[in-house]
Amino acid sequence: MHVGIIFFLIILGSVLFHIFTPWYWTDIASNWQGMDDTITLTFWIGGGVFVAVCLFMIYCLFKFSYKEGRKVEYKPEDKKLEKILTWATTLGIAALLAPGLIIWNQYVNVPKNALEVDVMAWQWGWQYRLPGEDGKLGTTKVTNINDENPFGINVDDPFGRDDILVQSDYINLENNKPVKILLRSVDVLHNWYVPQFRSKMDAVPGIVTFYWFEPNKIGEYEVLCAEYCGVGHYAMRGGVEVQSTKDYNVWLSEQETFQDLIAKNETLEFEDNKLAKNNNINLKQDIYKEE
Amino acid sequence: MSDEHENKSGYQAQSSETIHAQSSEAITGSGSGIAPDMDYVRPAELPEQDLYHPHSFIEKWVFCQDAKVIGVQYFLTAVFTGIVGLILSWLMRLQLGFPGLAGFITAEHYYQFVTMHGMIMVVYFLTALFLGGFGNYLIPLMVGARDMVFPYVNMLSFWMFFVAVVVLMASFFVPGGPTGAGWTLYPPQTILEGTPGHGWGILLMLISLSLFVIGFTMGGLNYMITILQARTRGMTLMRMPLTVWGIFTATVLAMLAFPALLVSSIMMTLDKLLGTSFFMPTILKAGEVLEYGGGSPILFQHLFWFFGHPEVYIVALPAFGIVSDLISVHARKNIFGYRMMVWAIVGIGALSFFVWAHHMYVSGMNPWFGFFFASTTLIIAVPTAMKVYNWILTLWRGNIRINTVMLWCLGFIVTFVNGGITGIFLGNVSVDVPLSDTYFVVAHFHMVMGIAPLMVIMGAIYHWFPLVAGKMLNEKLGKWHFWITFLGAYSIYFPMHYLGFIGVPRRYYEMYDSPYMTSGVGLNEFISTAAFIVGAAQLFLVFNIIKTMKTGKKAEQNPWKANSLEWYTSTVPPEHGNFGDRLPVVHRWPYDYNVPGAEQDYLPQTAAPSEVAHTEVEKT
Numbered sequence: 001m002h003v004g005i006i007f008f009l010i011i012l013g014s015v016l017f018h019i020f021t022p023w024y025w026t027d028i029a030s031n032w033q034g035m036d037d038t039i040t041l042t043f044w045i046g047g048g049v050f051v052a053v054c055l056f057m058i059y060c061l062f063k064f065s066y067k068e069g070r071k072v073e074y075k076p077e078d079k080k081l082e083k084i085l086t087w088a089t090t091l092g093i094a095a096l097l098a099p100g101l102i103i104w105n106q107y108v109n110v111p112k113n114a115l116e117v118d119v120m121a122w123q124w125g126w127q128y129r130l131p132g133e134d135g136k137l138g139t140t141k142v143t144n145i146n147d148e149n150p151f152g153i154n155v156d157d158p159f160g161r162d163d164i165l166v167q168s169d170y171i172n173l174e175n176n177k178p179v180k181i182l183l184r185s186v187d188v189l190h191n192w193y194v195p196q197f198r199s200k201m202d203a204v205p206g207i208v209t210f211y212w213f214e215p216n217k218i219g220e221y222e223v224l225c226a227e228y229c230g231v232g233h234y235a236m237r238g239g240v241e242v243q244s245t246k247d248y249n250v251w252l253s254e255q256e257t258f259q260d261l262i263a264k265n266e267t268l269e270f271e272d273n274k275l276a277k278n279n280n281i282n283l284k285q286d287i288y289k290e291e
Numbered sequence: 292m293s294d295e296h297e298n299k300s301g302y303q304a305q306s307s308e309t310i311h312a313q314s315s316e317a318i319t320g321s322g323s324g325i326a327p328d329m330d331y332v333r334p335a336e337l338p339e340q341d342l343y344h345p346h347s348f349i350e351k352w353v354f355c356q357d358a359k360v361i362g363v364q365y366f367l368t369a370v371f372t373g374i375v376g377l378i379l380s381w382l383m384r385l386q387l388g389f390p391g392l393a394g395f396i397t398a399e400h401y402y403q404f405v406t407m408h409g410m411i412m413v414v415y416f417l418t419a420l421f422l423g424g425f426g427n428y429l430i431p432l433m434v435g436a437r438d439m440v441f442p443y444v445n446m447l448s449f450w451m452f453f454v455a456v457v458v459l460m461a462s463f464f465v466p467g468g469p470t471g472a473g474w475t476l477y478p479p480q481t482i483l484e485g486t487p488g489h490g491w492g493i494l495l496m497l498i499s500l501s502l503f504v505i506g507f508t509m510g511g512l513n514y515m516i517t518i519l520q521a522r523t524r525g526m527t528l529m530r531m532p533l534t535v536w537g538i539f540t541a542t543v544l545a546m547l548a549f550p551a552l553l554v555s556s557i558m559m560t561l562d563k564l565l566g567t568s569f570f571m572p573t574i575l576k577a578g579e580v581l582e583y584g585g586g587s588p589i590l591f592q593h594l595f596w597f598f599g600h601p602e603v604y605i606v607a608l609p610a611f612g613i614v615s616d617l618i619s620v621h622a623r624k625n626i627f628g629y630r631m632m633v634w635a636i637v638g639i640g641a642l643s644f645f646v647w648a649h650h651m652y653v654s655g656m657n658p659w660f661g662f663f664f665a666s667t668t669l670i671i672a673v674p675t676a677m678k679v680y681n682w683i684l685t686l687w688r689g690n691i692r693i694n695t696v697m698l699w700c701l702g703f704i705v706t707f708v709n710g711g712i713t714g715i716f717l718g719n720v721s722v723d724v725p726l727s728d729t730y731f732v733v734a735h736f737h738m739v740m741g742i743a744p745l746m747v748i749m750g751a752i753y754h755w756f757p758l759v760a761g762k763m764l765n766e767k768l769g770k771w772h773f774w775i776t777f778l779g780a781y782s783i784y785f786p787m788h789y790l791g792f793i794g795v796p797r798r799y800y801e802m803y804d805s806p807y808m809t810s811g812v813g814l815n816e817f818i819s820t821a822a823f824i825v826g827a828a829q830l831f832l833v834f835n836i837i838k839t840m841k842t843g844k845k846a847e848q849n850p851w852k853a854n855s856l857e858w859y860t861s862t863v864p865p866e867h868g869n870f871g872d873r874l875p876v877v878h879r880w881p882y883d884y885n886v887p888g889a890e891q892d893y894l895p896q897t898a899a900p901s902e903v904a905h906t907e908v909e910k911t
């Protein structure tokens with residue numbers, strides 16, 4: 001008796017918790033509404049099955065709890081019932097799988113007009129690269145990476161020169177414009193994840209992975225690393241700001257290109273050399289003095 | 292062959308004459324009516340197994356070859372690792388619920404705790420407990436054998452496992468501490484600086500896993516061959532208790548899946564020690580290019596999950612089997628749809644080798660795999676759902692004893708269905724995208740492969756304790772134990788799913804003040820408190836066992852009035868050799884409860900057809 005009541009309260013509590021929970025998903029800020037909808041559908045069908053199975057169990061507890069001499073059914077099998085249950089379950093599963101696959105198909109097919117964004121990850125930080133005026137990203141190689149070429153761009157690749165470099169954990173995106181995130185990592189696995197965009201993918205050293213979404217709500221969002229990458233994993237945060245086209249273009253024009261960086265490095269190098277030469281001269285003079 | 296048998300002590304190997312004698316005895320009377328005929332059993336084809344009898348204390352309790360003692364040894368060692376895993380989970384929950392309260396838990400420590408906790412719970416606790424513990428104790432008894440077919444190898448199997456546990460525990464004390472790579476051990480991070488325990492810790496982990504696989508293979512061969520070859524007369528495959536079916540199928544899975552773990556452990560050890568690059572691409576660390584190149588981190592993930600997914604079922608299938616038996620016995624009703632249950636177990640086992648990449652939807656593998664693996668994953672849900680229906684249909688129109696054992700079974704049904712449903716979320720590719728690597732996943736797998744199997748283990752302990760120890764555990768303490776554990780565990784993991792919806796990633800030492808996360812603080816405190824209570828509630832069981840051993844009621848021969856053979860041994864607890872002079876002969880399946888026309892509400896598997904000629908028992 002008590003047992004049935006307690007189990008009933010647990011099921012009731014679960015349903016009420018689900019309805020009134022203050023903890024639920026963050027407001028969506030991308031085109032992946034379909035994922036949320038499939039989740040809702042799964043909640044209806046799956047949750048329905050959960051409640052039905054548990055209620056049936058509870059009913060049995062009330063109805064058939066032990067009584068000396070109770071008449072018990074002896075019926076090892078019931079072909080018809082088993083068949084009905086199998087087909088009903090198969091149908092339910094198919095109803096869930098179909099939307100899941102349809103949305104996955106959208107997820108793996110990137111729209112043509114998507115802006116490619118190179119997201120580079122390392123232990124423990126992010127930086128970003130956007131295509132320049134030619135609309136194409138230059139090719140890269142891990143072994144090219146050094147202080148002068150933080151993205152490892154192949155210097156002789158003409159597409160790379162005008163690439164826009166964002167050496168920061170923060171990036172800006174244009175509202176209502178699809179982006180194709182191209183992920184790469186120089187050391188271990190990482191994952192560029194913004195809960196409000198619903199989408200994610202691992203960055204794998206050695207290969208370039210991708211996914212896409214279309215931000216559709218202006219605002220600032222936190223970027224979290226969602227694949228364990230060592231002690232700093234939990235601190236590997238970044239940020240995205242989704243802006244209107246106007247604001248975005250202002251931001252974009254303030255960013256430096258690879259060409260700018262090379263030029264800056266050359267002047268630096270030039271000054272360094274000059275300094276070094278002067279030092280040498282000074283040194284030599286010192287030596288002369290000694291003698 | 293048979294010459295060897297004769298001069299050994301103990302159960303006399305029956306010479307070929309005795310075998311003849313027995314069979315002719317069974318045949319006598321044929322021709323005079325139907326009754327004697329219907330009890331006919333085919334003659335034994337092989338002489339009985341002769342057993343090695345211990346000569347000293349050490350042979351009897353330490354290097355013992357009796358599967359029952361080995362089972363208990365496995366059980367106790369696994370429980371010890373489980374306690375370590377539990378303490379680690381407390382420390383993690385302390386950090387998550389009350390960050391900074393325990394200053395000694397640094398991020399390094401936290402990740403070491405997560406890793407050791409996960410690996411211990413899955414491999415060293417649950418797998419060893421179900422297969423090594425319950426498998427060893429129950430298989431020979433349930434199929435009517437005197438022991439496992441290779442008792443010596445069986446003994447080695449336990450000691451290999453023991454060494455594996457020692458190596459694992461040693462890693463807590465080496466320089467750098469145990470590995471903190473996550474229980475999935477994904478390279479390259481696992482063996483690189485930046486991950487705690489990337490030196491000694493990971494090496495010991497890989498060695499320990501390899502030892503575990505070797506030891507398990509010895510045991511696994513025993514379980515399989517004993518079930519296939521050493522069943523007593525009349526024990527056809529379709530008359531075996533579902534417990535045996537579950538353990539059998541799980542063992543076959545393990546024999547096929549563990550090699551993938553073994554090779555990946557060896558390959559990773561080589562990457563670590565010899566600088567090979569199986570899993571290591573070109574890597575830039577602290578401005579320097581490491582001497583690796585060309586390897587594939589994703590290859591490791593495929594190998595790991597080719598082991599890892601079947602591993603889930605290696606834990607789940609024995610639990611399915613055991614819970615079916617417990618429900619049938621305590622509902623006093625035949626298991627509903629036995630043949631469907633058997634095929635479901637075998638089918639799930641086979642399918643479980645075709646779904647592994649559902650753990651890798653967002654791993655960067657070719658995204659087109661998603662379609663295939665989502666479909667296979669959801670197909671598995673069908674036989675699994677059938678099993679659930681059959682459990683509750685077994686309760687229907689039964690005569691349900693609501694005792695402690697049944698309570699654990701009911702707790703299992705609730706948590707398993709709950710975890711199964713969230714599995715459909717995660718298996719369905721595009722739904723997995725927002726949820727993968729969040730606390731939704733943590734909640735899901737704890738519910739379905741942490742709590743649900745734990746419920747079965749507890750039920751099994753209360754059910755078989757009288758057999759193993761000869762005393763009945765206290766019901767009142769048992770009920771307290773159940774309610775606190777079940778309600779507590781449910782309130783840890785049910786709300787935890789919603790943290791995943793918010794977007795909280797798993798394996799996070801600290802959330803700081805992420806804008807959407809501040810609302811989760813109270814929830815985390817609640818979950819941690821519940822976790823402390825649930826852990827502490829296990830003392831009820833410890834206390835119950837101590838009290839029972841001291842003052843408990845002595846168990847009768849077959850206290851639950853069950854049908855399967857383990858309750859029909861010559862003594863309780865069963866002694867070495869299990870069945871006295873004569874092996875039982877089986878005439879029916881183990882689920883003949885409340886057969887119309889029968890005097891009692893159960894018919895042992897050994898009841899001959901002539902004894903029950905007046906009943907309406909179906910042919911089994």
Ligand code: HEM
Pocket residue numbers: 377380381383384387405406408409410412413417472473474475733736737740741742745780796797798799822825826
């Ligand atoms: C009430 C008991 C338990 C508590 C309170 C608990 C708690 C936890 C916590 C806090 C984590 C870390 C989550 C994170 O930071 O991502 C974790 C991870 C894990 N737990 Fe448990 N756990 C319990 C029992 C179990 C059991 C019985 C199993 C057996 C399947 C298990 C398997 C795992 C696994 C596989 C992981 C993942 C480790 C990883 O991410 O590498 N746990 N658990």
Ligand SMILES: [Cu+2]
Pocket residue numbers: 189190191225226227228229230232233234236
């Ligand atoms: Cu990370």
Ligand SMILES: [Cu+2]
Pocket residue numbers: 599600603646647649650
């Ligand atoms: Cu899996």
